[in-house]
Amino acid sequence: MKDDWMTPESIIPQVENQSFDTFDSFYENIPYEGSLGILALGAMGLLAWRKKRAEIGKASGKDTGEQNA
Amino acid sequence: MPKRLAKKVLLVGWDAADWKIINPLLDNGQMPALESLINNGVMGNLATLDPPMSPMLWTSIATGMHADKHGIINFTEPAPQSAGIRPVTASSRKVKALWNILTQKNYKTHVVGWWPSHPAEPINGVCVSNFYQRAHAPIDKPWPLRPGTVHPKSKEKIFDKLRVHPQELTEAHILPFVPDAAKIDQDKDKRLESLAKIIADCSSIHSAATWILEHEEWDFMAVYYDAIDHFCHGFMNFHPPRMNHVPHDLFDLYKGVVSGGYLFHDMMLSRLLQLAGDDVTVILVSDHGFHSDHLRPLSIPKEPAGPAWQHRPYGVVCMKGQHIQKDERIYGASLLDIAPTVLTLFGLPIGNDMDGKPLVQSFDKPVEPEFIPSWEDVEGECGMLPENVQQDPYAEQEAMEQLIALGYVEKPDEDHQKAIEQTLNESQFYLARAYMNKNLYHDAMPILEKLYEKNYDQTRYAFQLAKCCQVVGKQVKAREIVERVIQTNEKYHPQFDLLLGSLSLAEKDYKRALGFLLKAEKSEPRLPVLHQQIGQAYLKMGKLDDAERAFTKALEIDPDSHIAHDGMAVVCLKKHQNEDAATFALNAIGLIYHYPIAHYHLGLALSRLEMYERAAEAFEVCAVIVPGFKGAHRMLKHLYQRRLNMSDKAAKHQVILDEINAKQSEKLI
Numbered sequence: 001m002k003d004d005w006m007t008p009e010s011i012i013p014q015v016e017n018q019s020f021d022t023f024d025s026f027y028e029n030i031p032y033e034g035s036l037g038i039l040a041l042g043a044m045g046l047l048a049w050r051k052k053r054a055e056i057g058k059a060s061g062k063d064t065g066e067q068n069a
Numbered sequence: 070m071p072k073r074l075a076k077k078v079l080l081v082g083w084d085a086a087d088w089k090i091i092n093p094l095l096d097n098g099q100m101p102a103l104e105s106l107i108n109n110g111v112m113g114n115l116a117t118l119d120p121p122m123s124p125m126l127w128t129s130i131a132t133g134m135h136a137d138k139h140g141i142i143n144f145t146e147p148a149p150q151s152a153g154i155r156p157v158t159a160s161s162r163k164v165k166a167l168w169n170i171l172t173q174k175n176y177k178t179h180v181v182g183w184w185p186s187h188p189a190e191p192i193n194g195v196c197v198s199n200f201y202q203r204a205h206a207p208i209d210k211p212w213p214l215r216p217g218t219v220h221p222k223s224k225e226k227i228f229d230k231l232r233v234h235p236q237e238l239t240e241a242h243i244l245p246f247v248p249d250a251a252k253i254d255q256d257k258d259k260r261l262e263s264l265a266k267i268i269a270d271c272s273s274i275h276s277a278a279t280w281i282l283e284h285e286e287w288d289f290m291a292v293y294y295d296a297i298d299h300f301c302h303g304f305m306n307f308h309p310p311r312m313n314h315v316p317h318d319l320f321d322l323y324k325g326v327v328s329g330g331y332l333f334h335d336m337m338l339s340r341l342l343q344l345a346g347d348d349v350t351v352i353l354v355s356d357h358g359f360h361s362d363h364l365r366p367l368s369i370p371k372e373p374a375g376p377a378w379q380h381r382p383y384g385v386v387c388m389k390g391q392h393i394q395k396d397e398r399i400y401g402a403s404l405l406d407i408a409p410t411v412l413t414l415f416g417l418p419i420g421n422d423m424d425g426k427p428l429v430q431s432f433d434k435p436v437e438p439e440f441i442p443s444w445e446d447v448e449g450e451c452g453m454l455p456e457n458v459q460q461d462p463y464a465e466q467e468a469m470e471q472l473i474a475l476g477y478v479e480k481p482d483e484d485h486q487k488a489i490e491q492t493l494n495e496s497q498f499y500l501a502r503a504y505m506n507k508n509l510y511h512d513a514m515p516i517l518e519k520l521y522e523k524n525y526d527q528t529r530y531a532f533q534l535a536k537c538c539q540v541v542g543k544q545v546k547a548r549e550i551v552e553r554v555i556q557t558n559e560k561y562h563p564q565f566d567l568l569l570g571s572l573s574l575a576e577k578d579y580k581r582a583l584g585f586l587l588k589a590e591k592s593e594p595r596l597p598v599l600h601q602q603i604g605q606a607y608l609k610m611g612k613l614d615d616a617e618r619a620f621t622k623a624l625e626i627d628p629d630s631h632i633a634h635d636g637m638a639v640v641c642l643k644k645h646q647n648e649d650a651a652t653f654a655l656n657a658i659g660l661i662y663h664y665p666i667a668h669y670h671l672g673l674a675l676s677r678l679e680m681y682e683r684a685a686e687a688f689e690v691c692a693v694i695v696p697g698f699k700g701a702h703r704m705l706k707h708l709y710q711r712r713l714n715m716s717d718k719a720a721k722h723q724v725i726l727d728e729i730n731a732k733q734s735e736k737l738i
Contacts, residue, residue: 042276
């Protein structure tokens with residue numbers, strides 16, 4: 001199994017509060033594919049990933065696979 | 070009123086989590102969130118109940134009661150108006166769960182994904198039901214939130230958006246579990262699809278739970294993750310060490326999935342702890358364990374809930390918070406104890422009708438819980454549902470399909486009446502087993518007799534009925550049933566000889582018993598129950614060294630066999646190795662607290678070691694669990710009279726003995 005994802009500190013930002021700066025730097029680094037670490041953040045991670053993916057997708061014409069509600 | 074010990078309580082359920090799998094991961098530093106809980110709190114085994122069926126168990130955790138009281142006795146139930154069957158619903162629960170009691174006391178209370186919790190109950194907080202997370206159509210099709218999934222209705226739109234569809238996931242989510250996923254022909258091997266569904270489902274639950282923690286006030290939150298159980302049912306056969314029948318290529322592909330599941334849960338736990346904050350009491354539990362070593366069954370019986378044979382009788386409990394001891398182990402905990410413990414943490418009384426006890430050994434100071442007759446007698450709005458609430462048939466159908474896919478239920482008969490009858494039979498069977506688990510064999514007997522009468526072909530019903538007959542002293546009937554089963558079965562099963570051996574033991578024909586048991590051993594030497602029985606036979610024959618060898622073998626196969634530990638206690642008592650006897654008896658009690666004979670043997674050992682007060686405590690526990698146990702009362706009378714100078718207490722036990730003797734005489738007349 002890959003090792004890099006097994007160290008949560010490298011994936012989940014140590015967000016001690018929801019400060020604008022910290023969230024921005026986290027958001028900037030979200031990959032298009034997402035990660036288990038981002039899912040492990042829960043609602044915040046999921047919504048941020050979807051938003052980032054939509055932005056990247058729009059910019060590059062990718063299908064983001066957004067679900068229909 | 071007792072003092073409130075916890076400001077907030079977060080109850081996290083990890084279905085099927087098992088220390089045997091967790092421990093190596095902890096040793097490798099791969100579960101830091103759980104490690105921090107353990108180091109700063111208490112941990113231990115959590116004994117499950119029989120039958121080990123998850124909706125029954127999670128309801129026992131939430132209510133502190135056995136299934137005969139709480140009413141959830143199966144995965145499925147008849148749908149209203151005889152419209153077939155449906156997954157068991159929250160409206161079938163007959164008693165208050167923790168969140169109902171806390172709602173009644175105006176605590177802000179949230180529940181996410183509990184099993185069963187659909188339809189969502191109108192509690193004093195958010196309730197997200199267990200019908201929330203499952204996607205039932207491709208991602209490009211509508212995925213409406215089914216009615217009744219979220220309370221309050223005003224929050225439906227929020228939680229709708231927090232669900233994860235399996236098709237949203239990418240390689241980044243799958244490769245950590247299956248690094249060589251690209252090698253898999255997904256047209257032939259559907260395991261990656263199953264894996265994606267499990268990850269998506271638990272991510273949805275986690276999103277909902279974290280949203281609540283971030284946005285809602287709360288005093289209590291209960292969140293249930295079923296994913297570890299699903300990872301294990303789907304992939305435990307590939308977990309190292311490789312089982313002989315598992316092809317090398319499949320083993321290589323999927324060997325990391327189960328561990329990966331635990332690591333992912335630890336990451337999610339880290340986030341929950343981060344959001345909950347430091348001044349929270351956290352309780353992490355599982356409803357049962359999961360065999361992960363040589364005790365993994367080689368095949369699953371083709372019967373309803375056959376996958377439950379993969380379950381291990383010990384789940385996990387870990388607790389951290391203010392007034393909880395640090396870095397300590399607790400013993401003898403059962404999943405019935407969680408609800409009483411949470412009530413004690415909130416300074417609330419415990420219902421006398423609850424079957425569990427608060428885990429007071431976890432606290433860093435003496436705690437005296439208070440009791441009331443029952444929370445069912447306490448009036449007031451508590452957020453429970455009326456019986457037989459109408460539900461969305463589509464949601465029910467989707468949930469049924471998942472239960473069938475998991476192997477927990479068989480595909481229902483297309484004839485609705487037949488399907489209902491089969492479900493009712495299974496429900497009654499599980500209820501009978503729940504009675505037997507409480508030592509209420511006389512309540513189980515009529516249920517099993519009726520089932521057996523209508524279903525002679527069901528070996529499971531026959532075996533449980535035979536066991537019941539054996540315990541209540543109907544040896545002849547037990548033997549008739551077993552011999553009938555053997556005659557009608559074409560294939561030999563070592564279980565038959567195990568049963569015949571057990572019957573002969575009960576009939577005190579020890580030599581004959583040994584014959585059957587040793588024959589079973591030749592066919593299936595790894596059955597731990599078998600070696601316990603062999604040990605019992607040798608004990609009765611006075612062959613102590615042979616008995617010791619058999620119990621030792623049982624413990625080599627399964628170190629957590631409470632029966633084998635108690636067997637060793639008896640061997641040591643007979644050999645006058647009293648300290649060892651006490652140790653083994655304590656081991657047994659540490660595994661299963663509600664095991665009266667082990668308390669009795671502990672009492673005997675402690676008496677011989679002249680530790681009379683502790684001996685009396687042990688006999689008192691035995692007498693509480695089995696009030697009619699004459700041996701315990703005799704020993705208590707002796708200890709109080711001769712050793713502890715408490716003549717009043719001695720007299721009390723003499724009175725009890727006289728009453729028991731009188732009742733027995735009445736029965737004989």
